Amino acid sequence: MGMVNKRRRAWPGATLVALLLMTTAASAQDLLVRGATVATASARGNVEDADVLVQGGIIRAVGRGLSAPAGVPVVEGKGRMLTPALFGGITEIGIEEVSGESSTVDSALKIGEQPLRPEFDVTLAYNPASVLIPVARLDGIGFTALGAATGGGFVAGQGGVVRFDGSADPIGPRALFLRLGAAASELTGQSRAAQWMLLQQMVDEARGQVDADSPHALLTPAGRRTLARYLSGQGRIVVEVDRAADIRQLLRWAAREKVKIAIAGGAEAWQLAPQLAAAKVPVFVDALGNLPTTFDQIGATLENAARLQRAGVPVAFAQRDDASHNARKMRQLAGNAVANGLPWADGLAGLTRVPAEVLGVADQIGSIEPGKRADLVLWEGDPLDVAHYAEQVWLGGRAMPMRSRQTELRDRYLQRNAQP
């Protein structure tokens, strides 16, 4: 935090940080936010004029009139909103630095022989020093789902949840990512029908119904073990799929094999909202997708999130285009979903609690409740409105520097003619 520089008076959160620096006696992970509108993203909803006490990086209490134990720094939150740190979507943050430069991209596997490798785990490539992390964090994003991208096979591999506090390792269970429909047709013999054929064979292999030394095996022994874990209900299978007909097949498959799935994208998911709700299948909605970008998305609508929510489907958000570098756009997705009928609380939940639940980390993050990690954001205004910004982010109760490579560039050129 010792980066306050007189030359850069213009950086946000300066007052807050100055306050924190003055109270060095307390742990760097202690904090009392006073008098904020606390959007808990829990059953308590928004609590006006409330305090949040953080000790040892954990939320200890949420309520009115809390007092700060000796040495615990106080941050004035009056007139501002405090939310859980936001979900950055399903991204490649930390596993791609410059999308167009393959030497910096580790998100997809392309192995010619035996391309179907569920054992592939992108979290092993995660770089917590990526410059994308402070950029996202500056906009209030505290965690993301690292997703394996499809390279050589429609079963892309595994990813997991990382927090943007500089830690190197994922938290919670792994998730398995796969893609269905037209977008994966090239990888499955030019037909989406083959996706079910191949998936069935993989399931049979993982369940031991195919000889381990069969010349037709799709999976390696490690792949069988990995897939078997998901088939036994450990970890979520996140399926990128859009067309209603494919989602219908997916629901049948998931029910038959008794696997926990989530849908990512789901442009036409609203057409099967009751079935998704009944099967308790959550959807990561790309809430700005309203065009028939492909023939799988003919039914795309800005009301997708609202319709799913009304039917009882858990709604989270995820974007497709430039999801990593522009993870900060996630709150625009939520805001636009709200503008198109989603209740505000569900908009926030889709950026916090719901993705945490879906990804199996809700015991740690995603809401402001005692016992949870103090991953918090104090906002200058409504967090779902792009007209406002994050004033301060805390992860594990530690104030994050509200700086990034981008603010460094900005501050250099804010002074006119910094370079000829």
Add this chain to the structure above:
Amino acid sequence: MTSTLLRAGLGLALVSLSTAPAVGASRFVADPYPSTYQAHPDGPLLIQNATVLTGTGQRLDNADVLLRDGRIIAVGDALQVDASVTRINADGKWVTPGLIDVHSHLGVYPSPGVGAHSDGNEMTAPVTANVWAEHSVWPQDPGFQAALAGGVTSMQVLPGSANLVGGRGVTLKNVPATTYQAMKFPGAPWGLKMACGENPKRVYGGGKGVAPATRMGNVAGYRAAFIDAADYIAKNKPKPAKRKGWFGSDKGDSAGDAGGKRDLKLDTLAGAIQGDIRVHIHCYRADEMATMLDLSKEFGFKVAAFHHGVEAYKLADRLAAEGVCGALWADWWGFKMEAFDGIAENIALVDRPKNSCAIVHSDSPEGIQRLNQEAAKVMAAARRAHMPEIAPERAITWMTANAAKALGIEAQTGTLEAGKMADVVIWNGNPFSSYALAEQVFVDGRRVYDRSTPPATPRSDFQLGQELR
């Protein structure tokens, strides 16, 4: 029909009727595919009690806007009109000029993105100044209607950026039509799309093993093309009038036209040099923009705007001083090396100098639907950076007046000034918000979008019947 060609002999004149230019006198910008756009204004309309952002930098609270015969008639307090004028009470609403996107690929890269409609990049040679984006526009792209719901009333559709010189862009009015000619903005100059940096060298050197393979190859490619164009202009200089025969049919004397064989590629480049075609350059890096400014001086053309310009903030003063617009995103960055230095305050910094011309552009069928939100992001980022507050009346110019200026249509649209086209948006509130929705959109005084009556919303032929089971 102001063609100087008409001054030529009778026989030639008859032929040239169909190739009369829309604007200017040069044969380089003759238009054999002329606009058939027609305004169909509704009856006179008074929008009352709105917060009005005029696009001229003014904000008027509790103001009225009067539209009649497809034109803005007046903007001001408590306008008096007779009883026959339809009134809209816009209390609590905001009114702005129709938004203008200077960088769209709607129609040329339409939805759905099928191979059969992938018509935006003529990736067969690095200089394809001969191609015109309008000849690729599929008017049934559902993206046009989606953009309309976002308040976009005009846009420039450009070729893609695979080539050093990609071809001509066309400015369209965003109205549902069966032909692109019926959308073509009457009198708007064409744009010339050029591209710096990674794309051309990747597509040609990297992809095809031909020039250019490097940035120096890029610049050599532009220079070779403009050298040819300069030579073409010289060869096409009007020759001194010869004594005419009684029928006046000597071929070398068509005032401004030396009569040589036309070269479509050089027509376009010559039109750009002569200022009849606006030069729009896809260029990310500050150093490359500076190179392109030098190139423009070497060959005597003017750069209307740098597009994308994620590093425009690094030479904002120079852009303003040279009268070059920066058509930019709010937040795209990092997807390739030349976009690595993008910052959220780029547009604010480009907007800062005197005589600046900052523009919010989309280059995206999603982004074009919410240019207002892109601007809102910039306003928030500037506030976060403790820059002077950017007022809504300022920010609106980024997607109205400044965009119109870059496209050369500022005399017709882009502001709510008396006499301008009645291209108007009524918003449900402050447009600079995630929650902002365009409620009503007017093009030349005709209500072409009304959020309250979905059936009245235009749908493309492609979308028709898709929901039937």
